[in-house]
Amino acid sequence: MGTEAVEILTGKDLSKICSEPSQGIHGDCCWYEETIDVHLKWSFELNSVLHKGTSEHQEIALLDTKHFGKVLVIDGKMQSAERDEFIYHECLIHPPLLCHPNPRTVFIMGGGEGSAAREILKHKTVKKIIMCDIDQEVVDFCRRYLTVNHEAFCNEKLNLVINDAKKELEKCNEKFDIIVGDLADPVEGGPCYQLYTKSFYEKILKPRLNDKGIFVTQAGPAGIFTHKEVFSSIYNTIKHVFKYVMAYTAHVPSFADTWGWVIASDQPFSINAEEIDRRIEDRVCGELLYLNGASFLSSSIMNKTVSLSLLNETHVYTEEDARFIHGHGLGRRD
Incomplete structure (x- = not known):
């Protein structure tokens, strides 16, 4: 029985993402991994990375995923998927x-x-x-x-x-x-x-x-x-x-x-x-x-x-007392 080589890539790895298609379960696979919370991640198997870059404000990637089609990712967060x-x-x-x-x-x-x-x-x-x-x-x-x-x-x-x-x-x-x-x-x-x-x-x-x-x-x-x-x-x-x-x-x-x-x-x-x-x-x-x-x-x-x-709910959103979802923009990187 063959051993599958799996590459897991995260938002921090956009500069390293391979652009070669995944070869399926019996060959090399490339996955994109989004951290939803500290103990929770959401992964997508990729066909390829179509484009990637960093603007003045945000990191940008367009991924071709096997399940959701083209996916737009900004600052490591899924923005939209072609399929839904x-x-x-x-x-x-x-x-x-x-x-x-x-x-x-x-x-x-x-x-x-x-x-x-x-x-x-x-x-x-x-x-x-x-x-x-x-x-x-x-x-x-x-x-x-x-x-x-x-x-x-x-x-x-x-x-x-x-x-x-x-x-x-x-x-x-x-x-x-x-x-x-x-x-x-x-x-x-x-x-x-x-x-x-x-x-x-x-x-x-x-x-x-x-x-x-x-x-x-x-x-x-x-x-x-x-x-x-x-x-x-x-x-x-x-x-x-x-x-x-x-x-x-x-x-x-x-x-x-x-x-x-x-x-x-x-x-x-x-x-x-x-x-x-x-x-x-x-x-x-x-x-x-x-x-x-x-x-x-x-x-x-x-x-x-x-x-x-x-x-x-009693919290009112202010610049001094804001709430955030998990993740960081370019203005703050751990």
Whole structure:
């Protein structure tokens, strides 16, 4: 019986990753390993490493995995996988646009991958999108190698801005119907944890929304064991800023967990499953693969443990008292 040679590569090993395809169970194998927590790792067998690099802000890699297809990894954390990214991006984008009576203008914080813009462009009412990402190299990387989003990047409705979203919104005089937080998870030393703080939501983001405007953000892991890392805190922080706030979740297989989003407005979300389905039919070009009215409403019903955590959470996210998921950005390396 032959002996299998297995190479395990982590986020710290991106500079050493081999680009040769794995030869399967009876030959040499190359795996990428993501550390989810101190005692928990998540591994992917690779066909190859397509591209890798380091920008001013982040480490970037595009991996071709056997199970999830092309996978975008930033700072050692999976951002999206070709096979199931539609779950994350449909849940992020379509609820706020479908809850709004007539969304025409959208501001994306982050979103350099292009998938959030792709989903927004499916809405017939939308006339203008500003996508503001801090990292030119990530945007160029994704525009070049994530072929599924080529049309979105070329669409005349999309205005690409390279800047810190906080600084861009501070100097912006325009107001928007929808603001989307398609940001990386808050990690210590990462570029975006300040965009999850109460002061940012209250003083910078909210004034840039129109009267019936809606804000939505990804809010990190929301599983039974992980929801207290940042999800419950982000939810509670947003509750201190907006009158109507709703959390919702979905399982994303490539993330190895349930994921969370938070949607907020000063107008109530008075919309039922039938109306959501009708708006999808009337407004959205193409077929959604994951989201419909019933699934969205059911996604806002938490299990008992998570419900109680959201109800009892007292932590408010500030720059001085931030919470982070496991991992580190380029600003802090152990």
